[in-house]
Amino acid sequence: MQLIERILTCYGWEGAALAGALLLLLGVQLYYYIFVYGRIPGYKNNRRPTVRETEPPVSVIVPMFSEDYSFVEERLPLILAQSYPDFEVVIVYVGHDTDFYADLVRLKQSFPLITTTKIHLDPRFPISRKMALNVGIKSAHYECMVFTSTDACPQTDRWLSLMAKGFMRGDIVVGYCGVERLKGFTNYMMRAWRMMHAVDWIARAVRRRPYRGILHNFGFTKRIYFGANGFSHLNMNIGEDDLFMQRVMTRDNVSVILSPRATLREKAWGGMSWWMGCLRYYGSAFRFYPQAVKNYIQWELGSRSLFFLAVICAVAVMPLEYKLGALLLLVARYVTVFVEVRRIAQRLGEERLMSRYFIYDLLSPLWALALGVMLLRRDDRVWR
Structure with a gap:
């Protein structure tokens, strides 16, 4: 409670809401990469x-x-x-x-x-x-x-x-x-x-x-x-x-x-x-x-996109110590993602993917959005 009151005092309700969003979205991301995707490398x-x-x-x-x-x-x-x-x-x-x-x-x-x-x-x-x-x-x-x-x-x-x-x-x-x-x-x-x-x-x-x-x-x-x-x-x-x-x-x-x-x-x-x-x-x-399957797929992409936007917002408008906290959360996510995706890549036989994976991680939500727009138009090749 004291921490919440301190955040409200220092950064106002906007800062408190942004901090809550950052933590919630980070939690969703960690859940996916540790508890969902993270089961793949050890599967028997x-x-x-x-x-x-x-x-x-x-x-x-x-x-x-x-x-x-x-x-x-x-x-x-x-x-x-x-x-x-x-x-x-x-x-x-x-x-x-x-x-x-x-x-x-x-x-x-x-x-x-x-x-x-x-x-x-x-x-x-x-x-x-x-x-x-x-x-x-x-x-x-x-x-x-x-x-x-x-x-x-x-x-x-x-x-x-x-x-x-x-x-x-x-x-x-x-x-x-x-x-x-x-x-x-x-x-x-x-x-x-x-x-x-x-x-x-x-x-x-x-x-x-x-x-x-x-x-x-x-x-x-x-x-x-x-x-x-x-x-x-x-x-x-x-x-x-x-x-x-x-x-x-x-x-x-x-x-x-x-x-x-x-x-x-x-x-x-x-x-x-x-x-x-x-x-x-x-x-x-x-x-x-x-x-249920659609939600499962879209929640990861959506939470990742919103997390990136929340970090950008914090870095753009909040005080220095808030910026550093947001960037620390970003680094924590990237470390987790790097470790888990590397383990998955090894299990699936994918080589030399990790050196540039952060680029894919950033761009794939935009790529998925472009694909979603393309899918709004009927593809006549699909239908008989």
Whole structure:
């Protein structure tokens, strides 16, 4: 009480209100980074009850929407070279190039574990990724299935082994996929954005409140898929990794795989305009998320933005000792954020992110605001 009276006497009710706002917003930030995100580095999936006694055979399903020779020559061999005794790779080619499809079929002569199927591409009847995955699921020989994309590249030969081991603890398995490491500030921001937005859903998943995975690295069983009568939101070309997963995920059926050896990397096909186009496309599903999930995501961004504004206000108009106190709170937040994000980056296999992370930390609320404005406009690519 004496402290409050002293603040009121020295700085007036405006100063007291600003101090309360600073402390409240800092408390929200520390809660997120210590008690929510901070559970990721120490998470152990083997604490979950056993569902299967042995590692099951797995079908890896890859939809292909173009004549992607770079995938066949560079990324497919890394999938085929996985150190796992019993798996198949199901490639679903959506196109009309018969020569390319014949090349895919011939791969089976050298690699018997490849199964190839084709959907003829007719411009009058566009084929969505969900439709291609549905064909792949029906073509798969095994109960447990892992889904990836032609853009994703395993970083080690243990990726599939770790994902398959996840099926021993649950019928749904989610893993992490980062963006490939390239030079330049744009690539850095893309990598940081991918990691920190993955942290949102990973943190919820390890707390047994899952709401999504990532389309480059997730899996589920046929029982889960057919029990839900297939994918949901069929009027949309997106949603298989979030809107559908929200229907089938429960507190007890999700297995989270966190390891640098289980991390994939998505190929970056362009710069910032390409990346923002991707965020706008896949972000169109956000409006259909449960309100509790929306609040959970927005509270961190909102409290961070308001905390920065409160510090700026204190530094701009308050006396020297008040300015120093506000800056001390800012430093305390940055130390906490740096320590926790560094631990998370190590767990996910993200390297060389921390030296410039404060820049991302400052700019990402503005980036999220710009994306929110973009999402106000309907993206016709999303709807069927």
